[in-house]
Amino acid sequence: MRTYDFSPLMRSTVGFDRIEQLFRGLERATADNSFPPYNIVKTDADHYRITMAVAGFTEDQLELVANQNSLKISGKSLEEKEEVEYLHRGLAARSFVQNFELAETIKVVGASMENGLLHIDLVREIPEELKPRTIEINKGKLIESKAA
Structure with a gap:
């Protein structure tokens, strides 16, 4: 590396x-490792969605933590109590942690789970002080400085 x-x-x-x-x-x-697989989709100019394949996990086994400029998604698999003889084991049942770095203006607004897919919705929220603003031009008037 x-x-x-x-x-x-x-x-x-x-x-x-x-x-x-x-x-x-x-x-x-x-x-x-990029387990579990995921997609990041830009749905419009200010909305995003992370979709993560978490087949075999329940909502109780998943944890999402948004902290300042990061999103941490973790899944804890439960230990199987019964001994099962697998002929083929293609579904991964291991624990994972996936971290995403978020821009300062990106906020996590919700999460849902459907058919083994975890959907996390994000939105860009630009504060008023960072939005472009129009400055009025005064005609023939001088603006005095207040710093004197």
């Missing part, structure tokens, strides 16, 4: 620590 040194970039920037964390997360994500 190739590693990158971000220290030259970080020496000349201020307040971009999260970018380094994202790159480190990308390095881990490519090395980690």
